């Protein structure tokens with residue numbers, strides 16, 4: 001019981017710390033009403049105010065959603081939600097004619113019912129976020145039907161992946177002996193490698209349409225850039241992210257000699273989506289100043305995205321990530337982390353006192369032990385880890401920017417960042433403590449300054 005109370009108290013401590021950080025950032029959104037000096041020439045006051053209000057809305061949402069989740073979790077744990085769900089899944093299995101005594105089957109049912117529960121309790125929050133907040137700020141492009149089918153598809157895919165993995169891990173913990181943590185890690189490693197191949201190729205297309213980038217100036221320039229760096233670019237896709245939202249992005253994936261680059265259509269100013277019915281309407285050029293009044297129609301017709309040189313500069317940055325093997329480094333750290341967590345789980349899993357307070361005084365299912373150890377006992381470790389990973393990720397971003405600058409793309413990368421900043425209505429001012437903890441990318445101003453600091457390494 002003492003362990004249980006300590007775990008709960010610690011969960012609240014972390015919650016209070018995170019809320020304190022968010023409140024610092026919230027205060028910034030409230031009081032900073034003037035554009036930072038460095039940006040006055042590039043951002044107009046209308047855009048700045050819009051980004052401030054958007055940030056405030058998201059921050060308020062985050063506060064209430066966080067508070068709700070924390071209370072929900074506390075109630076579930078204190079009122080015996082876990083043992084209740086465990087019994088319930090046993091009964092459901094009995095009704096279905098399955099053997100509830102089989103721990104693996106029982107665990108799968110438990111997790112399935114638990115996921116359904118969170119799907120339902122999260123739904124109002126997600127609906128509010130998408131159809132009120134994103135909608136009000138002109139980002140949401142989904143219809144309710146699209147949203148719901150998308151959610152169903154996501155759930156089905158994630159269940160199809162997580163169920164067999166979970167069954168395997170429970171099995172390995174049961175029969176793996178003293179070195180089960182090696183096998184458990186190996187399984188996770190193999191499955192994540194397989195998913196890295198399979199996901200972009202077979203799973204992502206279930207959700208979005210990927211079309212090869214049409215022949216033209218942009219394609220030629222990207223291919224030339226890739227060639228000049230010996231980047232083995234095999235395929236170049238555009239994904240129609242504009243069906244869901246108008247936030248923009250680009251990413252790369254693939255192993256060794258088989259690399260692909262994916263650009264969001266919202267990143268490209270001159271790309272018109274193949275499946276969009278209102279093509280013509282959407283690409284009417286409109287002076288940005290005209291949409292200043294902020295009405296919804298002006299907003300949706302506003303030209304967004306980057307021009308060819310800017311997109312190439314963004315890719316110069318992305319290729320910097322590849323050049324410095326940032327993804328591989330992240331992957332290696334992640335694998336060490338998983339290995340360490342399984343190893344520690346092995347040390348803790350037989351300390352029955354850890355799990356009895358969660359409502360399992362006698363039989364302690366492996367899934368429950370995994371849940372308690374990974375989500376609660378590791379939470380201080382996870383907190384530190386996520387902080388360190390963000391520090392590392394920000395270093396990587398600076399490195400990638402530097403790489404692009406050394407390719408001679410400084411001015412275009414700068415204007416691209418500014419355009420993306422405007423298109424996504426990101427707020428350019430950040431509290432130092434909040435951003436240190438949460439930002440995986442350095443704040444805009446720091447990136448612009450960082451690029452100015454790069455001493456050209458090439459003549």
Ligand code: ZN
Nearest residue numbers: 317321397400
């Ligand atoms: Zn980056």
